[in-house]
Amino acid sequence: MRISELEGKRVAIWGYGREGRAALAALRWNLPSQPVTVFCSPDEATALEEMQDPALRIEIAVDAEALARHDVVIKSPGISPYASPAADAALEGVRFVSASGLWFAEPAVGRRICVTGTKGKSTTTALLAHLLRAAGKRTALAGNIGMPMLELMDVQPPPEVWAIELSSYQTGEVSDIDVAVVLNLFPEHLDWHGSEARYYADKLALVRRAAPRVAVLNAADPRLVELDVPAATRVLWFNHADGWHLREGSVYRGERRVLDARGLPLPGRHNRLNLCAALAAAEAIGLDAAALAPAALSFRPLPHRLQSLGLRNGVQAVNDSISTTPQSAIAALDCFRGRRIAILVGGYDRGLDWGVFAERLAAEPVTAVVTMGQNGARVYEKLKPLSLGDRFALIEGGEMDEAVKRALQILGNDGVLLLSPGAPSFPRYRDYVERGRHFAKAAGYDPEQISAIPGLGIA
Incomplete structure (x- = not known):
């Protein structure tokens, strides 16, 4: 649905976060007198009232009945369409769209490259934008990474060129794109999607439904290998010997060694595979990716993603607050293999199986595991049998400050203090950024210095 099609309809915006604000701004720019209802929190309502917009109605309470008084509801990405009250209102004929969906419905200006995956999508999208700019392309870095496309x-x-990160909440409304990049798939956000099967289906809509001109896919992911790709879509595989892949610490294109990956400012094999995906995406729009590869050496890593805060009293503090699955916590451990590690895990309990994390610790114990958050007790009980015989210290840390304190006591003057929770931040924190900032403060670092995302917007 295009923005112009909203004229004369009963329109509401549900949620006044960044995408909600971008949607209202776009409506006011294109349809200045259009009546709009905004469903929001009391704090957000105060800010909206200060706008003194006579065509704006503000409501705090939201239910199916209130939603059903509208023809179209522009909802925030975090609101699931599969649960009440959205699902109930949809049965009454309400059409739900998102700010991202409105943007994709507008005529395409510039080439669109969309990146998704359970993990690594922010880093890959930012890397891609960095490479495109190195090629002299005026590039927009936007989407789930922190800037709605409507703002630009x-x-x-x-x-x-647009380098766009998309979450599984956004991939269902994509259309008219040049390249879709899918990095990997494993269970996440099951509370929003309702099931593992629906999560995969929603994620893969970026390829199946959007039918991009090129799909860049991970050859090591069995679900992607088996994916039924639209006939008109050409596939470029990365993490495959014929395409962009890693070999003996270097990045290769087929049999050609292109770059020594040891010089990259990104720890871990998974981040080097993210570079392979970004190079494949650049190649997909006709650029000489091999010539661009050295530009990755000047990439500035994103905050809250294996972000080294510094070294203090012999301990390196690493902020991986973006980690929301056990698999991502394992990937973080792999980056510091051979060192003394105290890892902080736990957060919102989505019922994910921590068996894979337990298997990793059984094979390669760390110095200490400190559990915290809503699922901390469950993770503690899962790991307790493994910690017997002093294989590693297992501590129930409670809140962040106590967890950091206990971890530092264990490490003494040597090791890595690693926040890689493997779980979402809410309801204790507004988002992973706030959690990462709290970790930085608890570890003795300035939280104001760690959160800026380099390169957002157009450059």
């Missing part, structure tokens, strides 16, 4: 819709001159 009327920028002049427009970008030549």
Whole structure:
């Protein structure tokens, strides 16, 4: 649905976070007198009232009946369409769209490259934007990474290429794209999607439904190997010997060694595979990716993603607050293999199986595991049998400050203090950024210095 099609309809915006604000701004720019209802929190309502917009209605309470008074509801990505009250309102004929969906419905200006995956999508999208800019392309870095595309819709001159990160909440409304990049798939956000099967289906809509001109896929992911790709979509595989892949610490394109990966400012094999995906995406739009590869050496890593905060009293503090699955916590451990590690795990309990994490610790114990958050007790009980015989210290840390204190006591003057929770941050924190900032403060670092995402917007 295009923005112009909203004229004369009963329109609501549900949620006034960044995408909600971008949606309201776009409506006011294109349809200045259009009546709009905003469903929001009391704090957000105060800010909206200060706008003194006579065509704006503000409501705090939201239920199916209130939603059903509207023809179209522009909802925030975090609101599931599969649960009440959205599902109930949909049965009454309400059409739900998102700010991202509105943007994709507008005529394409510039080439669109969309990146998704259970993990690594922010880093890959930022890497891609960095490479495109190194090629002299005016590039927009936007989407789930922290800037809604609607905020950039009327920028002049427009970008030549869009590097867009998409979460599984957003992939269902994508259309008219040049390249879709899918990095990996394993269970996440099951509370939003309702089932593992639906999560995969929603994620893969970026390929199946959007039918991109090129799909860049991970050859090591069995679900992607088996994916039924639209006939008109060409596939470029990465993590495969014929394409962009890793070999003996280097990045290869087929049999050609292109880059010594040891010089990259990104720890871990998974991040080097993210570079392979970004190079494949650049190649997919006709660029000489091999010539661009050395530009990755000047990439500035994103905050809260294996972010080294510094070294203090012999202990390196690493902020991986973006980690929301056990698999991502394992990947973080792999980056510091051979060192003394105290890892902080736990957060919102989505019922994910921590068996894979337990298997990793059984094979390669760490110095200490400190559990915290809503699922901390469950993770503690899962790991307790493994900690017997002093294989590693297992501590119930409670809240962040106590967890950091206990971990530092165990490490003494040597090791890695690693926040890689393997679980979402809410309801204790607003988001993973707030959690990472709290960790930095508890570890003795300035939280104001760690959260800026380099390269957002158009450059």
